[in-house]
Amino acid sequence: MELIAISDIYGDIDLVKQLAERLPSNVVGQRVIVVAGDIGVSVDLTYSETVTRIFQILKGKAQHVLFVPGETDSNEMSIQLSNVTNLDKQSLVINVDGMRLGFIGLGGAPKHSVREGERFPYLWDENIEIVRQGLATSLKMNLEKAMLEHPDYLILVTHSPPYGVADYWTTITLNEMAVLQEMSEEILEVLPPEESQGKEQQQTRRRGSPKKLGSHMLREFADYYKPDIHIFGHIHKQGGTVNSRNETIFVNVSHLSSIPYKLTGRKFLTVRIGREGVSPIFGSLVRENLKFEDFLETYL
Amino acid sequence: MQRVGSVSERVCGPREDVTLRKYQAEIAEEILDKLRNASSSNVFVSLPQGTGKTIIALNALCELINGNSLSSVLILIPRTVLVDQWVERSQEKFYGIGLLRNPTLAKENIHKIRGWLKHGGAKGIAMTDQSFKGYIGKGLFSEDDFDLVVVDEAADLVISKDFVEGFRMSAYLQGLEKWAIPKIFLLPYHVPERKIAALMKKFGKTSQLIRREIEDETLEQLQYTVQDPIVIQDPLVDDFVLVLFEHYKKIRTNVNRILNKYGIEGYRENLETLLNTRTLDRFRRVNHLDEDTINQIVTMIAKYIQMQHIMRWFLYSNREDINRSILSAHSDVKKWLSFEDKKLAQLVDVVRSYLDQDFKIYIYSQYVATAKLIAEFLSEKLNLKSRDLVMVSGLDEDQYIKLDSFKKVGKILVATPVFDKGTDIPQADTIIVYTPPYSAEKLFQVVGRIRGGEVVFLAYSGYEHQKVAEIVGALRKAFQRQKDEKFGTNSNI
Numbered sequence: 001m002e003l004i005a006i007s008d009i010y011g012d013i014d015l016v017k018q019l020a021e022r023l024p025s026n027v028v029g030q031r032v033i034v035v036a037g038d039i040g041v042s043v044d045l046t047y048s049e050t051v052t053r054i055f056q057i058l059k060g061k062a063q064h065v066l067f068v069p070g071e072t073d074s075n076e077m078s079i080q081l082s083n084v085t086n087l088d089k090q091s092l093v094i095n096v097d098g099m100r101l102g103f104i105g106l107g108g109a110p111k112h113s114v115r116e117g118e119r120f121p122y123l124w125d126e127n128i129e130i131v132r133q134g135l136a137t138s139l140k141m142n143l144e145k146a147m148l149e150h151p152d153y154l155i156l157v158t159h160s161p162p163y164g165v166a167d168y169w170t171t172i173t174l175n176e177m178a179v180l181q182e183m184s185e186e187i188l189e190v191l192p193p194e195e196s197q198g199k200e201q202q203q204t205r206r207r208g209s210p211k212k213l214g215s216h217m218l219r220e221f222a223d224y225y226k227p228d229i230h231i232f233g234h235i236h237k238q239g240g241t242v243n244s245r246n247e248t249i250f251v252n253v254s255h256l257s258s259i260p261y262k263l264t265g266r267k268f269l270t271v272r273i274g275r276e277g278v279s280p281i282f283g284s285l286v287r288e289n290l291k292f293e294d295f296l297e298t299y300l
Numbered sequence: 301m302q303r304v305g306s307v308s309e310r311v312c313g314p315r316e317d318v319t320l321r322k323y324q325a326e327i328a329e330e331i332l333d334k335l336r337n338a339s340s341s342n343v344f345v346s347l348p349q350g351t352g353k354t355i356i357a358l359n360a361l362c363e364l365i366n367g368n369s370l371s372s373v374l375i376l377i378p379r380t381v382l383v384d385q386w387v388e389r390s391q392e393k394f395y396g397i398g399l400l401r402n403p404t405l406a407k408e409n410i411h412k413i414r415g416w417l418k419h420g421g422a423k424g425i426a427m428t429d430q431s432f433k434g435y436i437g438k439g440l441f442s443e444d445d446f447d448l449v450v451v452d453e454a455a456d457l458v459i460s461k462d463f464v465e466g467f468r469m470s471a472y473l474q475g476l477e478k479w480a481i482p483k484i485f486l487l488p489y490h491v492p493e494r495k496i497a498a499l500m501k502k503f504g505k506t507s508q509l510i511r512r513e514i515e516d517e518t519l520e521q522l523q524y525t526v527q528d529p530i531v532i533q534d535p536l537v538d539d540f541v542l543v544l545f546e547h548y549k550k551i552r553t554n555v556n557r558i559l560n561k562y563g564i565e566g567y568r569e570n571l572e573t574l575l576n577t578r579t580l581d582r583f584r585r586v587n588h589l590d591e592d593t594i595n596q597i598v599t600m601i602a603k604y605i606q607m608q609h610i611m612r613w614f615l616y617s618n619r620e621d622i623n624r625s626i627l628s629a630h631s632d633v634k635k636w637l638s639f640e641d642k643k644l645a646q647l648v649d650v651v652r653s654y655l656d657q658d659f660k661i662y663i664y665s666q667y668v669a670t671a672k673l674i675a676e677f678l679s680e681k682l683n684l685k686s687r688d689l690v691m692v693s694g695l696d697e698d699q700y701i702k703l704d705s706f707k708k709v710g711k712i713l714v715a716t717p718v719f720d721k722g723t724d725i726p727q728a729d730t731i732i733v734y735t736p737p738y739s740a741e742k743l744f745q746v747v748g749r750i751r752g753g754e755v756v757f758l759a760y761s762g763y764e765h766q767k768v769a770e771i772v773g774a775l776r777k778a779f780q781r782q783k784d785e786k787f788g789t790n791s792n793i
Contacts (some may be wrong), residue, residue, distance in 0.1 A: 260624075296543065
């Protein structure tokens with residue numbers, strides 16, 4: 001069977017359509033699509049219309065569409081479409097192409113993973129013990145429920161990465177927005193004169209030492225309960241990372257949208273799952289055979 | 301050779317087994333003269349690499365301590381590893397001048413730090429420029445807490461911006477120019493005169509300069525051999541890089557066209573500065589650029605930086621980032637990624653040949669990602685023991701210990717710019733510059749760490765070879781000039 005995973009769509013319906021066009025129609029019955037959060041925004045359509053449109057497109061290409069909301073989504077997302085399931089704090093076991101797959105999910109993101117003062121609809125503070133315990137208990141209960149049906153594979157879907165796995169974040173400055181990756185110190189010397197930037201940027205920089213933004217609670221859960229695959233998004237710069245450890249394959253699938261980083265956007269993951277094992281491979285929604293100069297012109 | 305004072309008469313001085321060179325004692329005395337002659341004086345000391353600027357400064361500090369003119373000194377240094385080097389040198393070579401090592405506000409209470417300084421026998425604090433900003437910014441220390449400041453590697457105190465705005469103070473040490481207490485600034489001889497002049501100007505009329513070449517028969521003349529670049533054939537890389545370079549040039553032309561149209565001078569040297577919000581505000585106010593044009597500039601510069609960045613990914617083996625980017629979906633890039641990296645493969649051969657000669661090797665990379673890749677690749681291909689290869693980047697807290705481990709037991713040191721200023725790595729016999737720094741001044745600093753030996757560059761044939769050949773030529777000329785002038789060079793390479 002085939003599992004397609006995407007995240008951080010930010011309402012880009014065009015790219016969702018492009019993805020749907022890429023997916024062959026003859027294997028719809030053997031395909032599951034997973035969306036790991038940050039699905040909609042309201043621009044031309046309302047938030048709810050955008051999200052519904054996205055799931056309508058995706059559902060035509062898979063037997064099941066499963067999702068968790070991200071921190072920019074509503075924490076009470078309800079999609080009234082058949083075979084589209086919100087996995088947030090839920091579990092689901094489905095049979096696809098002769099395989100039994102168990103899914104458990106958690107939406108939203110830890111409060112420490114976004115900039116101080118930024119308001120998003122779905123954040124949780126895992127530094128508050130009762131919150132942390134509540135989330136961990138929910139995951140454990142759902143895991144137990146899923147395991148009762150003896151799935152061949154157990155798949156954890158969250159928006160946030162676990163702490164220390166594809167969750168590394170470096171400061172966002174004006175220049176970094178442009179270049180995506182760590183810059184050499186020489187360039188930073190000419191670029192950032194903090195004293196000459198606005199107060200807001202100064203504050204961002206001060207908080208901006210490189211750090212890991214994943215969830216400790218998710219890390220503990222993954223370490224102890226060892227799902228076969230953990231799919232997440234949220235930390236855009238680490239999108240495209242596949243990391244195998246402790247019998248779990250961790251994949252950061254961000255981001256499908258071409259924002260915030262053109263260089264790392266347009267991404268989707270295909271996982272072939274069979275009795276013999278699991279093989280993840282990333283794809284990009286680009287025209288591969290363009291001349292290199294035209295490719296740069298078109299996508300950057 | 302001359303000893304300064306005897307141990308029994310003084311509370312501070314060089315340890316018994318330390319003998320100062322004649323010129324070191326003389327320059328220390330000259331610093332003291334200048335400090336004594338003016339109540340509030342700033343003394344700039346510019347000497348060739350390897351002449352012992354730290355020892356000279358420590359000796360001058362000791363004399364002040366002996367004369368009861370100094371009870372607390374603040375030593376400012378740009379790199380963490382140099383803080384350790386300063387503290388260790390002060391302990392190893394001198395008695396009576398204990399220094400506190402870069403206390404971290406997150407770990408230590410300010411009252412404790414003050415207590416150690418006042419009652420713990422410490423004669424001062426050595427801290428990074430960044431820590432200075434933290435302490436002073438929070439108002440935890442002021443000039444009242446110290447009698448004197450020493451700024452090591454002071455050339456970076458001012459950063460060249462553009463010819464309109466000239467040199468500006470480093471963000472980290474801003475405010476230091478207003479301190480009235482005496483200051484000693486140490487900087488290498490190769491720093492251009494115009495930069496030293498700009499630096500002295502920032503610190504007012506009481507600034508005085510000691511700048512000289514040193515002729516001392518006991519000083520070892522450093523011999524550098526800059527090898528011809530090792531050329532790697534990979535036409536695909538050259539194709540990618542040329543396309544990126546053409547884009548980059550096109551953007552430059554377009555930005556220049558806008559600047560010319562609005563009669564804006566400057567900025568051409570460092571187009572990146574156009575992303576500075578204050579610069580853009582000035583364009584709006586003074587040059588009357590509309591919002592569309594401003595946005596156009598910002599978009600172009602963003603793309604310009606991106607092009608440079610991607611070029612470096614290809615040239616410096618950053619396959620991990622290419623793999624995670626949309627570039628990896630392009631058919632030619634995909635093909636290239638399916639081959640083993642030819643530059644890394646060549647590096648393995650070069651390193652192996654030096655190891656066969658029992659050389660210790662320092663590999664310099666401007667980027668952390670490349671340094672990691674090099675370390676992993678070499679460890680695997682050369683089947684190294686973990687102590688054989690030491691990798692150090694700015695992310696490591698134990699940089700000094702790691703460096704020491706390379707000096708004592710390691711064979712290969714892979715490092716990012718953490719050691720580019722003032723850190724001695726004389727144990728290394730050769731330096732391989734895998735990713736060159738951008739300015740000639742920085743390159744000279746980086747190479748100067750190994751105190752003589754072979755300098756090696758790797759380059760893909762075509763565009764990169766041409767650029768690296770220019771660097772090699774400039775470096776050879778600089779070393780030749782340095783040789784002609786005994787030590788140090790009078791101009792920027």
